[in-house]
Structures are given as structure tokens and as C-alpha cells.
Amino acid sequence: MVHFVGAGPGAPDLITLRGAKLLEEADVIIYAGSLVNPALLDRAKEGCRIRNSAQMTLEEVVEEIVAAEKEGKTTVRLHTGDPSIYGAIREQIDQLEARGIPYDVTPGVSSFCGAAAALGAEYTLPEVSQTVIISRMAGRTPVPAKESIPALASHGATMVLFLSTGLLEGLQAQLMEGGYQADSPAAIVYKATWPDEKVFRCTVGTLAKTAADHQITKTALILVGGFLGDTYERSKLYDPTFTTEFRKGVE
Ligand code: SAH
Numbered sequence: 570m571v572h573f574v575g576a577g578p579g580a581p582d583l584i585t586l587r588g589a590k591l592l593e594e595a596d597v598i599i600y601a602g603s604l605v606n607p608a609l610l611d612r613a614k615e616g617c618r619i620r621n622s623a624q625m626t627l628e629e630v631v632e633e634i635v636a637a638e639k640e641g642k643t644t645v646r647l648h649t650g651d652p653s654i655y656g657a658i659r660e661q662i663d664q665l666e667a668r669g670i671p672y673d674v675t676p677g678v679s680s681f682c683g684a685a686a687a688l689g690a691e692y693t694l695p696e697v698s699q700t701v702i703i704s705r706m707a708g709r710t711p712v713p714a715k716e717s718i719p720a721l722a723s724h725g726a727t728m729v730l731f732l733s734t735g736l737l738e739g740l741q742a743q744l745m746e747g748g749y750q751a752d753s754p755a756a757i758v759y760k761a762t763w764p765d766e767k768v769f770r771c772t773v774g775t776l777a778k779t780a781a782d783h784q785i786t787k788t789a790l791i792l793v794g795g796f797l798g799d800t801y802e803r804s805k806l807y808d809p810t811f812t813t814e815f816r817k818g819v820e
Pocket residue numbers: 578579604648649650651652653654655656678679680681683684730731732733758759760761762763787788789790
């Protein structure tokens with residue numbers, strides 16, 4: 570059996586209770602060493618075989634799992650944040666299905682949630698944006714043309730950009746091409762929830778400079794949108810005049 574587990578964004582106590590239990594029971598742990606906090610591996614039981622997937626190909630990961638299965642062992646495949654976001658789990662799942670190896674997935678706290686927490690921010694402010702666009706700049710991994718940054722930026726919705734910290738000159742130009750202004754609010758959150766977390770509030774026009782000034786080149790999220798600004802409407806849910814299933818509003 571293989572358990573895909575979301576490790577959370579960094580802080581070792583942000584893994585789920587279920588994920589922690591699976592880690593403690595695993596005979597084999599294959600972890601994404603580029604981003605998973607190694608402190609999580611302290612949970613491994615004695616004799617657990619631990620492999621860092623940062624130095625492995627998909628084929629090698631599958632080989633490791635197949636070997637564990639042959640010995641009747643349980644594998645945890647530990648991914649950073651939540652495995653569903655840029656986790657490359659689909660290609661692993663397809664390999665397991667082809668071999669009849671059972672698996673399940675335990676979600677994790679994605680870094681985009683960790684970044685909002687670091688900012689004390691709400692992505693979905695009434696009358697500002699009710700949509701969160703999660704995307705990335707095209708780099709060595711291409712992005713479908715319909716999902717270009719200018720096309721996505723044209724919605725004016727909240728944007729969370731992964732895997733783009735090395736491409737900020739291009740990113741800010743493309744955000745502006747899509748309709749953001751140079752003074753539209755933006756932020757860079759480096760290593761959200763890690764002990765060395767850093768939060769920089771800036772504008773779309775100063776994203777590249779802000780990162781350069783603070784030597785931020787990786788492990789960061791770029792956040793863009795009016796949710797980082799000062800104006801919004803209060804929620805209907807907690808409005809005294811608004812009636813809900815649970816509370817009668819005053820006239
Ligand atoms: N599955 C992960 C994302 C993996 S892609 C998740 O749900 O968070 C790797 C990218 O995620 C990094 O390049 C960076 O953009 C972002 N990232 C991962 N952990 C981060 C953290 N703690 N703080 C800021 N960005 C992070």
C-alpha cells in the first residue's frame with residue numbers, strides 16, 4: 570500500500586494528524602527533499618527506509634515502491650504542501666494503477682494557505698474578488714497558451730503564483746499587460762510557516778526589485794490583487810440585517 574501524504578508548507582506541526590500517523594507507521598518514506606521540512610522525518614520509526622526523491626526519477630521512485638510492495642511493506646510518499654498542487658502525483662498514481670498497487674491520498678496544508686496566514690489575509694474579500702487563480706509563469710515547464718499570465722490577470726481576481734520567483738521581471742510585465750497597474754498591491758511570501766519565513770508587501774511594479782533587494786530567488790509565492798489593499802465590503806454572513814439558515818436578521 571502506498572500513502573501519498575501532504576507534508577504541509579513547512580512548519581512540522583502543520584502536517585495533518587492522519588499524515589503524521591501514516592509517517593509513524595511507514596516502512597519506507599520517499600520524501601520530496603527539495604521542500605519537505607526534514608524535521609518531519611523524526612517521526613519515522615526505527616528501521617524505516619528513507620529516500621529523498623529530489624535525486625530520483627519517476628522510474629526510480631516507482632522501482633522503490635515496487636520493491637517495498639514485494640516485501641509487503643507500506644510506503645509513504647511525502648509531498649510538500651498539498652499533493653494536488655504541482656505534486657506530480659498523477660503520473661505516480663497511473664504507474665501504481667498499472668501494477669495493481671493500492672494507494673490513497675492524505676491532503677496537506679498548501680503553501681498558498683500558509684502564505685495567506687503569514688499575511689493575515691483573506692483571498693476572497695466581498696466586492697474585491699471571489700476567485701483565487703493558482704498558476705505559474707511558463708518556464709522550462711510550459712503553460713497552456715489560454716492560461717497565459719495576461720489572460721489570467723485580465724480577470725482582476727486574486728492571483729497566487731507558484732514556481733515563478735526566478736522570473737519576476739517577466740511576471741510583472743505580463744501582469745500589467747493583463748490589466749494590473751504598476752501600483753496594484755502585491756506580496757512575496759518566502760518560506761511560509763518555516764522559522765525563516767519572510768513577508769514582503771510591495772506592488773506589481775516592484776515585484777522583481779523587492780525580490781532582488783532581499784535575495785529571494787526560490788521557495789516563495791507571489792500574491793497579487795485587491796485582497797492586499799484597504800477597501801472591501803463586509804460579509805453578508807455576519808451582517809445584522811442579513812437572515813441566514815441559522816440566524817434571523819433585524820429589519
Ligand atoms: N504542493 C506544494 C507546491 C509544490 S510546487 C504546495 O501545495 O504548496 C513548489 C513551489 O511551491 C515553490 O517553488 C514555491 O513557489 C511554492 N512553495 C512551496 N512551499 C512554500 C512555502 N513554504 N512558502 C512559499 N512558497 C512555497
